[in-house]
Amino acid sequence: MNFKRIVQFVASAVTLGNYPAIWRGGIYQGPLKQGCVPILNCWGCPLSLYSCPIGALQHFFNLHLFPFYIAGFFGAVGTLVGRMACGWLCPFGLFQDLLYKLKGFKMRMPKFFSYIKYVVLIGVAGIIAWIVGEPWFCKLCPAGIIEAGIPLVLADKTGDIKALVGWLFLTKLGILILVINFSVFIKRFFCRAFCPVGAIYSIFNKFSLFRIKINKEKCIDCDSCQAVCPMDVPTHNSPSNIDCIRCLDCVKRCPAKAISYGTE
Amino acid sequence: MKRLILVVILLVILIAGIIYGGKVGDFTETETVGSVMCLSCMGLQQ
Numbered sequence: 001m002n003f004k005r006i007v008q009f010v011a012s013a014v015t016l017g018n019y020p021a022i023w024r025g026g027i028y029q030g031p032l033k034q035g036c037v038p039i040l041n042c043w044g045c046p047l048s049l050y051s052c053p054i055g056a057l058q059h060f061f062n063l064h065l066f067p068f069y070i071a072g073f074f075g076a077v078g079t080l081v082g083r084m085a086c087g088w089l090c091p092f093g094l095f096q097d098l099l100y101k102l103k104g105f106k107m108r109m110p111k112f113f114s115y116i117k118y119v120v121l122i123g124v125a126g127i128i129a130w131i132v133g134e135p136w137f138c139k140l141c142p143a144g145i146i147e148a149g150i151p152l153v154l155a156d157k158t159g160d161i162k163a164l165v166g167w168l169f170l171t172k173l174g175i176l177i178l179v180i181n182f183s184v185f186i187k188r189f190f191c192r193a194f195c196p197v198g199a200i201y202s203i204f205n206k207f208s209l210f211r212i213k214i215n216k217e218k219c220i221d222c223d224s225c226q227a228v229c230p231m232d233v234p235t236h237n238s239p240s241n242i243d244c245i246r247c248l249d250c251v252k253r254c255p256a257k258a259i260s261y262g263t264e
Numbered sequence: 265m266k267r268l269i270l271v272v273i274l275l276v277i278l279i280a281g282i283i284y285g286g287k288v289g290d291f292t293e294t295e296t297v298g299s300v301m302c303l304s305c306m307g308l309q310q
Contacts, residue, residue: 026301031301033298034291035273043298044306059291059297068283069294078273138305149306168308193303209271215272263268 004088005097006249014049014093015039016147021046025155036070038077039090040197042138045147046155054196058125058135078204082211086191086198087230087245092143093191097230099183108232109186111195114243121196135198139168142176150175187232192243202242209263210246212239218258225259227248237261 015037018028025044036053043052053070060067062092077085086093100106125137138144149169156162182189191198214236225235230241235257236249251259285291303309 026283027299029299034295035278036294044302051294055295059293063293065292066282067285068288069290072278072281072285075280076275079274080279095281133306135302138302140305149308152301152306157293164303164308166309168304169308172307207267207271209268249268259297 003093004249007088008090008094008097009087009124012094015041015089015091016045016047017049018047018122038073038085038197040141040195041090041093042141042147043142043146044100044138044149044152046151049261054125055134055135055138058129058137061126061129061137063135064130072201075204078208080203080209082205082240082246083201083242083244084210084246086195090197091147093230093245096179096183096188096190097261099180100187102184102229105185107185109189116193116240117195117202118198120194121199125196129152140142140175142172142179142190145169145172145176145217162182184233187230191245192231198243198245200258201259205242205244206240210261212246212250213243213260213262213264214239214259215260218256220256220258222255224253224255228253254255 021027021234025046027044028049031051033051035050036056037050038053040054041048041050043055053073059072060070074193078211109208119219120137124140125135128136132135150170152161153169158215179253186192212235219236221236223234223236226232226249229235230247231245233241233244235241235244238244239259245262248261251261
C-alpha cells in the first residue's frame with residue numbers, strides 16, 4: 001500500500017471516528033461539529049465527528065445568510081492547496097478509487113461532464129437551497145446515503161426509521177447505485193462530474209500556493225501521467241487542470257522526471 | 265514573489281472572514297445544525 005492510500009485510510013478513520021455510535025446509536029453532538037472537514041462528509045453519519053462544508057453552506061443559504069465562515073474556509077483551503085484534499089482526505093474519493101480497481105471494462109468520461117459539477121454547485125447547492133430553504137444537494141447526495149441513510153435504516157431496531165423510507169430514499173439509493181456502477185468503469189466519476197466541494201476547490205487550482213510543475217524540456221509526451229492519474233488528467237498538458245487533485249501519483253510515475261511540485 | 269504576496273493577502277482576507285463568521289455566530293450555528301439528525305436530509309421523509 002502506498003503512502004497516499006495510507007493517508008486516505010487514516011483521514012477516513014479520523015473523519016468518521018465517532019466509534020461509540022456503533023453500540024450506542026445516534027450521532028455525535030459536540031463542539032467538534034463546529035469544525036468542517038475540507039471534504040464531502042455527511043454530518044448525519046453516526047460515525048461523523050465533524051461538519052460537512054457543503055451541508056453547512058446550504059444551511060446558511062437556507063437561512064438567507066452569507067456564509068462568512070464556510071466561504072473563508074473553502075477559500076483558505078483552496079488558496080493553499082487547491083483540490084488536494086479531494087486526493088488525500090476524502091472517504092468517498094477513496095471509495096471510488098477502490099471501486100475503479102475492480103477488474104472489468106474501463107472507459108473515459110466525456111470532457112463536458114466535468115462542468116456538470118458547477119451546475120450542481122450553483123444550481124442545487126446554491127440557488128435551489130436559497131429559494132426552497134432546504135438542502136437539496138444533501139437530499140440527493142450519494143455519500144450521505146452510504147454514510148448515514150443506509151446505516152441508520154439497518155441499525156433501526158424499533159422500525160420507526162424504516163417506516164420513513166419512501167421515494168426520496170429510493171431516489172437517493174438509485175443515485176448511489178448509479179455512481180457505484182459508473183465508478184467501476186470511470187475514474188472517480190462522482191468527483192469529476194458532480195461533486196460541489198470539488199467544484200469550489202477546482203476554481204483555486206489555477207493560482208493555489210501548492211502547484212504541479214512541468215518541465216517541458218524533459219517531457220516526452222508519453223501520457224504516463226494521465227494513465228496513472230485517478231482523475232484522468234493529462235498533467236503534462238494541463239498541470240493546473242480543474243480536476244487535478246494533487247495526489248502526486250503522476251510525479252512518482254513520470255519516467256522522464258518532468259513533473260514536480262512546489263509553491264513557485 | 266508577486267504571486268506569494270497576493271496569496272498571503274487573500275489568505276488574510278479569508279481568515280478574517282472565518283474569524284468574523286465566528287463572531288457573528290457561524291461556528292455555533294454550524295454545531296447546532298450538525299448535531300441534529302436531519303432525517304429528511306438522509307432521504308427519510310417524515
